[in-house]
Amino acid sequence: MTPIMSKSDAADLVIAARVRRGLTWAEIADTIDAPVVWTTAALLGQHPMTSEQAQRVCALLELDDVVAESLRSQPSRGADSASMSDPTIYRFMEALAVYGPALKELIHEEFGDGIMSAINFKVDVARRLDPDGDRVVVTFDGKFLDYRW
Template sequence: MTAAAISKVQAGELVNDARIAAGHTWRELAESIDKPLVWTVAALLGKHPVPRDCAEIIGETLGLGSEVIAALTRQPYRIADDGLATDPTVYRFHEAIDVYGQALKELIHEEFGDGIMSAINFNIDFARVPDPAGDRVVVTFNGKFLPYQW
C-alpha cells in the first residue's frame, strides 16, 4: 500500500517541525547528506527535488514517513510566493536587488558582455562573519555567465 500524496510545501513544513523537535540544525542535515547548506535548506523546504537516497537519510534521521520522503523527491513548481516577499528578512533581499540590481546588471554587461548570470548553473553560499560592530551575514551568489546568442 502506498502512502497518501502530500505536497512539497507540506513535506517542508513537516521536515522543519521534525528538525526543530529533534534539535537538529540545517547544517547537520546538510552534512548528513553531503550537500551544500543553502541548497539543502531550499530542497528540504520544497524548492528542489531531493535525490532518493538523501531523502531517505533525512526521513530516517527525523523519523518521517514514506509520504514525506516521496514528496521530497518530486520535481517542484518554482513559483513566486507573494506572501513570502513580505517577510522582513526576505524583503531585505528584494530591497537589496531593487537598490543594486541595475548596477549589478551594468557591471555584468561591462565585464562579460550581453548576457545574464544563470540561476540554474548556480551556487549560493551563506556565512556568518564576526565583526566588532556586529556579526555580518555574507551571502554569495555564484552563477555561470550565459551570453545572449542571436
Template sequence: MTTKTETGQAVLAAKTRLGLSWAAIAEALDRPLVWTTAALLGQHPVPEDVAVKAGELLELTDEQVLALRLQPTRGALDTAVPVDPTIYRFYEVLQVYGPTIKELIHEQFGDGIMSAINFRMDVAKVPDPAGDRVVVTLDGKFLPYQW
C-alpha cells in the first residue's frame, strides 16, 4: 500500500509536472488553500469526493487516492530539529518567543491552551519598502484546562 508520505511526494511531483500552483489546486478542489496544501502533503484525511477530484487533477493512481483518505500521523517530520531553513525558522521562533506566547495566552485567557485541532491558519505576502514581509496568522480556539 502507498503511504501518505509517498503520496505527498507524488503530489509534489505532479504539481510540478503539471505546472499547477497550490492556489490553483485549492480552487479546483473548492477547499481552503492552507488546508489543501497540508492535506495533500499528508497532514489531514481527505474526504472521498475530494480525494477522487484531486486524483483526477493530479493524475494520481487509485492507491494514491486511497492514501489521501487515510488518517495521518500528524506532525511527523524526519528529524527532531528540522533542518529545512524555512521550517527551522518556525522552530527558532517558538524557541525564542514560545514562553512569551504562553505567558500572554495565560494572562489574557487564563489557564489553558490554543487548540491545534480547532484551528485556522493563513499565510500572506505583504509588500514592504525594506523587502516583502511574510505574515503567518495562527488562529486556534482557546481550550481552558478542566480540573
C-alpha cells in the first residue's frame, strides 16, 4: 500500500495545473462554489476538501485520484519557516506586530474579555482603486469567543 500524497506535493501539482491551464484561483473557487481565499488555502494544504470538491477540482485541473485523496485528508496547519520569510507574508507579520496590541485593546474594549476565532472565520481580499496606487483590502471576519469560567 502506498502512502497518501503529502499536502505540499498535491499543492505543487495543483499550482502547476492551474498555471498551465491559465485558470485563476477565483475560477477554481467558482467550480466548487466556495470562497476564493478558503479554496486557495485548501488547495495549498491548509483545509480538507469534501469528496465532491476534490473531485471537481481534480476534474477541472485534470489531476488524478491520488491528488484528490490528498485534498480530502486532514492537514497539519501552519506555515514552514521558509514561507514566513516571503515578503508578502512577512508584511502581514509586520503589520500584526505593529497593530496587533492595538487591535487586541480595541476588541477587548468593544466586546469584553475574549478572542476572535480563527476557526469560525472568514477572510477576503479585494482591490480598491486609489489615485495614489491601488490598495489591498484584507478583511478578517471572526466570531468573538468570550472567556468563560
